[in-house]
Amino acid sequence: MTAEDADATLSGLGEFAVIDRLVAGRRQPPFVTLGPGDDAAVVAARDGRTVVCTDMLVENRHFRLDWSSPHDVGRKAIAQNAADIEAMGARSTAFVVGFGAPGDTPTAHAVELADGMWHEADLVGAGIVGGDTVKAPLWVISVAALGDLDGRQPVPRDGAQPGDVVAVAGELGRSQAGYTLWDRALPGFDELRSRHLVPRPPYGQGAAAARAGATAMTDVSDGLLADLGHIATSSGVHIDIARDALRPEVDAVADAASRTGADPLQWVLGGGEDHALVATFPGTVPSGWRAIGIVVAGRPGVTVDGDTWAGNAGWQSF
Amino acid sequence: MTAEDADATLSGLGEFAVIDRLVAGRRQPPFVTLGPGDDAAVVAARDGRTVVCTDMLVENRHFRLDWSSPHDVGRKAIAQNAADIEAMGARSTAFVVGFGAPGDTPTAHAVELADGMWHEADLVGAGIVGGDTVKAPLWVISVAALGDLDGRQPVPRDGAQPGDVVAVAGELGRSQAGYTLWDRALPGFDELRSRHLVPRPPYGQGAAAARAGATAMTDVSDGLLADLGHIATSSGVHIDIARDALRPEVDAVADAASRTGADPLQWVLGGGEDHALVATFPGTVPSGWRAIGIVVAGRPGVTVDGDTWAGNAGWQSF
Structure with missing residues (x-):
């Protein structure tokens, strides 16, 4: 040698x-x-x-x-x-x-x-x-x-209050779309495929949310519904997501979903590993964030347009 | 189920x-x-x-x-x-x-x-x-x-000066002794065997050394000679260890060494994983520390009573 x-x-x-x-x-x-x-x-x-x-x-x-x-x-x-x-x-x-x-x-x-x-x-x-x-x-x-923390208070998971707006910064569903394309060995959709390999968290938006008074925040690692579920359970509130508000997310993965026979909304609601941020705000949602739902009083849980989501809510490690 | x-x-x-x-x-x-x-x-x-x-x-x-x-x-x-x-x-x-x-x-x-x-x-x-x-x-x-750090400066590896005393806190050679006993499936020597499984770092002595003005410090994870070698190389100094000063360490593992046919001094000089602390002091060695050698000007390296150690100096990860 x-x-x-x-x-x-x-x-x-x-x-x-x-x-x-x-x-x-x-x-x-x-x-x-x-x-x-x-x-x-x-x-x-x-x-x-x-x-x-x-x-x-x-x-x-x-x-x-x-x-x-x-x-x-x-x-x-x-x-x-x-x-x-x-x-x-x-x-x-x-x-x-x-x-x-x-x-x-x-x-x-x-x-x-x-x-x-x-x-x-x-x-x-x-x-x-x-x-x-x-x-x-x-x-x-x-x-x-x-x-x-630059002098700010940490934004926990357990601070969401009825009346807060739920908003997201960053991408949803892309990693799951990319995973499915890789898994089926389907060609094309290079950007989605790359998103599964390297997520793009919205750096800086965590601090921006804190400055805007976010009451609760987490990153979407397990899936939007699963991660909002953690906020709902810890905060003792109910969260309702509006399907229409997720239209841009669904559109971004619709072609790939069609190619693989998947439901693009399932990817957006249940797909993890995009590491978007999701937070609850008592007032105006800051720049870079899109409102997708509301926090209401009630039994802790997450619904979509008032209904329980019948699909998969997210990933478990074991 | x-x-x-x-x-x-x-x-x-x-x-x-x-x-x-x-x-x-x-x-x-x-x-x-x-x-x-x-x-x-x-x-x-x-x-x-x-x-x-x-x-x-x-x-x-x-x-x-x-x-x-x-x-x-x-x-x-x-x-x-x-x-x-x-x-x-x-x-x-x-x-x-x-x-x-x-x-x-x-x-x-x-x-x-x-x-x-x-x-x-x-x-x-x-x-x-x-x-x-x-x-x-x-x-x-x-x-x-x-x-x-409680307001103190960190004690680096590269601050040893000619004239400093080299001292140790904690145990040497025990983990290697215990490993050899386990490896050969030899009975007895329960305390040494347990030391291989759970090291006993001298908690609190790192801060004590810093307060006493230690110029360089590291823990013995790879072996005394190997870890002192890191201090010698980073500091651009030569370190000489006195075999006599290690007598208590050698005595503590001598019976086990005799049982396995090993050289107890090799265990003390080359055995890692005890996580003792070794440091260099410009003046008096603080309580809880034992002087084992001196720092001198010269080609970076470590000797034992002036001679290069012919045995194994320590562990490599790959």
Whole structure:
């Protein structure tokens, strides 16, 4: 084996040299006081509080390496954590990453994964400040995200009040549309297909919603009805969605739904992983948000035009 | 299948009910502003900075479920992250946990894992404030830890100066001793065997070292020589360890080494995973720390009584 061959895989290169490759040349934002390379990183928390969350992605469960490039996987792993930070009304400041992979993983794939993570982190203005690389029989990526509230109160799930307007920022149904196209190996619809691999959370709209007085907020990771169900249950309110208000969402996936024989409304109501934000507002809905329903007093639950949705409401992890 | 049978596994119970079981009845410390149950948690960061790190543990690589109980695995996962926070001179405040496991995992094992995590988190006075549970073909546990510096500067790896004293707090060689006993299926030496499953970082000594003016610090995760090598290389100094000063460490594992035919000094110098702290001090070594060597000018590296150690210096991840 030549030195170049050895460098080609994670086992050949060795842990510390792999980390050097992943870390080299990255530019940290100014509020990262101490970046990677020590036992831990140090990130400014000017607000005096830190928002924190974590998500784990497992190969063949949350992504497939024959569908997604390592760059796509990196973007998705960061995006879904950043969306959770947005959903509190905060701004992501830093991510740490655990990466498990087989020893024969090409080093270039690990670098591509890191490139995708940095691409997405740059979109939100955050740094990747630390991590851990370990040997595993398949790819496992675990990200933890830190966020800053800039002096605002966090927007919880349990604050929705009767009379609030329900509104959404970002896309719905696209990831499910893309998944179905990939799953059936149908050609075309490249943009929808790419949306399944890399979601596009509406960065900045979490803070905008908080500034506009949002009473409750979450990101759409499991499906619109399922995630609104969490708000309804925690807040002790009923939420009714207007089908007509979802027309633009339905139209955006209608051709793909027709091609696959699916109901586009089912994708919009039940499809997860788009990481749109959905929130409840006591007054005017801010710019960038579309009203889609109302909060009313009553038995906690979610209806569509007053009726229970007969289809699938969303995803369960086990 | 009865309802009770269904509750017995993660798949049967379902993601949200599993999370409820893991979260129920835990008491968060007062500085956890918002605990689990929302998109993200909120933790006070009174210092205005947050220390953050992450470590991933993979079944059969970092632990074996025929050696460790789920409780042991939980303690270890928290301990090794808490040790990284200590090594910056900080105090752990909060942990988030990603947990991947097969669907047929008994719910009771997941609860035991969480119990072990809380046991260890309680030792450092921190909370487990969030997490993610996902389906995976084997157990994967990823922890991210947050820490608070209480107004002190972080203790880096690159600050060691010629003339500093090298000192250690906590245990060395025990984990390697325990591993060897488990690996050879030798009976007895229960305390050493348990140390391999659950390390005992010297909680509080990281902050004590920072207050005493430590110039560099790290935790012994890869092995004393390997981890001191990181300090020597980053600081551009040479470190010489005195074999005589390690006599108490060697004595503590000598009987087990004799039983297995191993060199106890090799375990002390090269064995990782004890998560002792090793630091360099410009003056008096604080209480709880034992001087084991000196920092001198010269080519970066680590020697033992002036000689290069011929044995194994430590562990590589790939």
